[in-house]
Amino acid sequence: MNPFPEFNPTPLFKDYVRYETRRQFFKRGASLLGTAALASLAPQMLLAGDKNKSSRAAHSIATHFAPKAKRVIYLHMVGGPPQMDLFDYKPVMADWYDKDLPDTIRMGQRLTGMTSGQARFPVAPSKYKFAQHGKSGMWVSELLPNTAKMVDDLCFIRSMHTDAINHEPAITFMQTGNQVTGRPCLGSWVSYGLGSMNDSLPTFVVLVAQSSNKEQIQAISGRLWSSGYLPGEHAGVSFRSASDPILFINNPDGVDAKVRRKTLDGLRALNEMNFREVGDPETHTRIQQYELAFRMQSSVPDLATINSEPESTYQLYGDDAKKPGTFANTALLARRLVERGVRFVQIYHNNWDTHSNVNGRLPSQCKDVDQACYGLIQDLKQRGMLEDTLVIWGGEFGRTIYSQGGLTKDNYGRDHHPRCFTMWMAGGGSKPGVIHGDTDDFSYNIIKDPVSVHDFHATTMKLLGFDHERFTFRHQGLDQRLTGVEPARVVEELIG
Numbered sequence: 001m002n003p004f005p006e007f008n009p010t011p012l013f014k015d016y017v018r019y020e021t022r023r024q025f026f027k028r029g030a031s032l033l034g035t036a037a038l039a040s041l042a043p044q045m046l047l048a049g050d051k052n053k054s055s056r057a058a059h060s061i062a063t064h065f066a067p068k069a070k071r072v073i074y075l076h077m078v079g080g081p082p083q084m085d086l087f088d089y090k091p092v093m094a095d096w097y098d099k100d101l102p103d104t105i106r107m108g109q110r111l112t113g114m115t116s117g118q119a120r121f122p123v124a125p126s127k128y129k130f131a132q133h134g135k136s137g138m139w140v141s142e143l144l145p146n147t148a149k150m151v152d153d154l155c156f157i158r159s160m161h162t163d164a165i166n167h168e169p170a171i172t173f174m175q176t177g178n179q180v181t182g183r184p185c186l187g188s189w190v191s192y193g194l195g196s197m198n199d200s201l202p203t204f205v206v207l208v209a210q211s212s213n214k215e216q217i218q219a220i221s222g223r224l225w226s227s228g229y230l231p232g233e234h235a236g237v238s239f240r241s242a243s244d245p246i247l248f249i250n251n252p253d254g255v256d257a258k259v260r261r262k263t264l265d266g267l268r269a270l271n272e273m274n275f276r277e278v279g280d281p282e283t284h285t286r287i288q289q290y291e292l293a294f295r296m297q298s299s300v301p302d303l304a305t306i307n308s309e310p311e312s313t314y315q316l317y318g319d320d321a322k323k324p325g326t327f328a329n330t331a332l333l334a335r336r337l338v339e340r341g342v343r344f345v346q347i348y349h350n351n352w353d354t355h356s357n358v359n360g361r362l363p364s365q366c367k368d369v370d371q372a373c374y375g376l377i378q379d380l381k382q383r384g385m386l387e388d389t390l391v392i393w394g395g396e397f398g399r400t401i402y403s404q405g406g407l408t409k410d411n412y413g414r415d416h417h418p419r420c421f422t423m424w425m426a427g428g429g430s431k432p433g434v435i436h437g438d439t440d441d442f443s444y445n446i447i448k449d450p451v452s453v454h455d456f457h458a459t460t461m462k463l464l465g466f467d468h469e470r471f472t473f474r475h476q477g478l479d480q481r482l483t484g485v486e487p488a489r490v491v492e493e494l495i496g
Contacts, residue, residue: 060195067465068429068495069390070197071338072190073345075331075373077365078171078218079352082399082414083422084443085126085362088158089139092441093125093401097409101402105442112165114355114404115415121402123442124412127359136433143366146374153377153386155430155494159437159446162397162418162453167218167353170396170418175224177457177482184228184473186457187344189482191234192227192473193466198341201303202237205342207334209327211351213364220348229475232285236346239333303336317375320368328372335379338389352395355404356413377426390428390463397421401442420446423456429463431496454488462490 084090101121115121129142134151147154164170169179176183184192191203206225211217225236268287275283306321306329313332314321320328327349334345349369354361373393380386398421399414406412420439426432438448458468461482468488472479 061193061471063193063465064467064470065462065465067194067463068388069427069463070194070388071343071345072187072390072392072428072460072464073334073338073376074186074347074392075369075394076171076174076346076348077352077369077393077395078220078348078350079167079216079354080170080395080397080399080416080421081352081365082126082354082358082362083158083420083439084399084401085128085358086141086144086366087139087156087422087424088420088439088443089130089141090126090401090441090443091130093123096123096442097125098122098407101442101444105440105444107445109419110165112416115400115402118404121400122407123401124403124407124414127410127412134433136435138435141366143363144370146370150374150377150426152433153381153426155425155432155434155436156422157424157436157451157456157491157494158420158422158439159448159450160394160398160421160423160453160456161446161450162421164397165416165418167396167416168221170416171224173453174394174396176228177454177484181221181223182226182228183480184230184234184482185225185236185346186460186482187225187236187346188227188230188234189461189471190344190464192230193471194343194464196341197343201337201340201342203342204234204236204344204346205337206236206238206346207330207348208238209330209347209349209368210325211327211349211365212368213351213361215351215357215361216353216355217350218353220350224348225346229480230473232282233288236344303333303340306332306336313375313379316379318371321372321375326372327368328375331372331376332379335376335383338385339383354399354414356406357411358413359411380427386427388428390430390460391426392423392460393425394423395421398443401444417444419444425494429496431494434494436491436493449491449493451491452488454483454486455491457482458488459491459494463495 084093099122101123106121126141130139131142131148132138133140133148136151138151138154138156140148140151162170162173164173164179172181172183173179175185177186187204187206196203204225208220222238225238227233227235271283271287274280309332317328317332320326321332323329327347330347334347337345349365351361352365377386377391380389380391398417398419400417402415404413404415420443436449437446437451439445440447461468461471468481468483468490472481474480
């Protein structure tokens, strides 16, 4: 039935295909094949014409293994935390204070433009005290007392390494598996593979936390949560930290829910008409986005109203959880999101790029995240959600043991270092109480069990039930995958 009987396309409008070229004809044929494939993936509401019911939850791909993790919370420390000041304890460095880093250790490593012109590379031992904790005996800095209390819940990787040495390509590589922008990020792959667990919130949500110290803020680009060549519905949806979490989600003054519903029905009819004429799959993405936004009008206010949480929650996460935009607040929101069926939550926390003034900046960075991370893990655990929620913590690379700029025993700076850095995971099938990999006395080179970014992604995919080599998406004639074409392995030692 034509929803707009007054609209009768002219023969010229209907017969535009008569004027298409041979190349256009074959391209249109390819689109029709894509449409046929889309029919098995697109929400049934779009094909069956059900206005009020969504089957986004049914959109998923059969996993290759029984998944250990159903959802992910990824805590990205933007800028690169200094591993030797937090987790990679190197007591021998105290004897190397202000001595030059040996050439046999540096081995001609490429440097950033910020230290390549230095006449010397003086070793800067960490000024912070370390102690061993838990049954695992993990060394943790005094800057992270709450993290130290839960080391036996965590799976540490001290031998991460990356190919990138500058922030934008390094963050892009960590998020998408490629240093070149435009690829789908990890959250989009998870959304595409596992589908939605709710009808009223996005499958993939992004939160950008405000750091208390703003000395050197890095740009955080929306390209990091792009769906790339995957269908647009799998892109991350960025929630704001103040006022309305999502812009323009509320109805304008004078427009009630019935008027909005009628408007959306009309828009959908026009979009369906356009799809039948042109066959662009992104038209269905647009329809679904409108419908999801309509349902979010009721779900988002409830989500964002955290004052309903008991006082015990704030004691767990810290008082900062009451302040919109703080890392503690976003960590609490992450729990509320996954509790309501969001599949992937990405949190970015800025200002870890400590080229100078480590003493003035690192303590506040750690204070921002330490209790909140502890609270998040304990909160998930007591709710019975940690076992199938994978929590990831880490940056895009590490920092150098040598000082950038001036050096004193109380203060120093550290440049970017891709050769080794530390990350941790918790829950979701990761093996608790594990310390994987090791580095040399300078925290400069890996000496045991290296883990590449692609290895890490392959392992994450395994926890989510996918064989990274078979989990692909056809694009430009190739079976594209998160781990690319270079060798990658699942690190089985990290899986419980």
